[in-house]
Amino acid sequence: MKLWLVRHGPTHAKTMLGWTDRPADLSDRAALSRLSAALPRVPVISSDLLRAVATADAITGDRPRLPHDPGLREFNYGAWEDRAFDDLDAEDPDLFRGFLDRPHEVRPPGGELWDEVAARVGTALDRTGAEELIVTCHFGVILILWAEAAGLSPEEALAQPVRNLSLTHIDRGRRAHFVDRLP
Known part of the structure; x- marks a missing residue:
C-alpha cells in the first residue's frame, strides 16, 4: 500500500495533545495549496479528530474523500x-x-x-482496501508507519522531526521514500 502521510496543521498547543480535539490553524493557504498540488489524485482519509479532518x-x-477513521488518531495519552x-x-x-x-515499553x-x-x-488502513491513499493524521502515527517502512526502532524513529503540513511518502512495511518534506 502506497501512503502519502500528511501531518495536520499546527494547533499551537504546548501540551500532550493526543485524543484532545483541538482545531488546526489553517491560515497558511499558500502552504495548503502547495501541499495539495504535490499529492497524487488518490483517495483521502483522515483521523476523526478536528485538526486532521480540517x-x-x-x-x-x-480527490475521493473516505470517511474519517478514529483508528488513525494520535496516541491516547490517558491522564x-x-x-x-x-x-x-x-x-x-x-x-x-x-x-x-x-x-513501546513505557x-x-x-x-x-x-x-x-x-x-x-x-x-484502520487495512479496512480501506486501498492500494494508494493520502492519510491526514498525526506525529505519532506518521512515525510509527515511517519506522515500519524504514526498518527503524521506535527510538530511531523518534529522532525524526515531522513538521505540521509536511509530507511523508512510504510503501507500507516495505520502503520509506521520504519523511517530513514541505512542498
Missing part, C-alpha cells in the same frame, strides 16, 4: 492528555522521559503503547 478537507480538492510537557516532567520525570525515550497512565497504536492504525 486539514484533509483543505487539501482534498477533487497526560492536554497537560503541559514541563508539568509532566516535573511531576514524574522518570515516567515521562521513559515514555518519550521508549514508547505507558502513560491510562494511555497507549507504541505497539497498540501501530496495531490500531494498521487495522
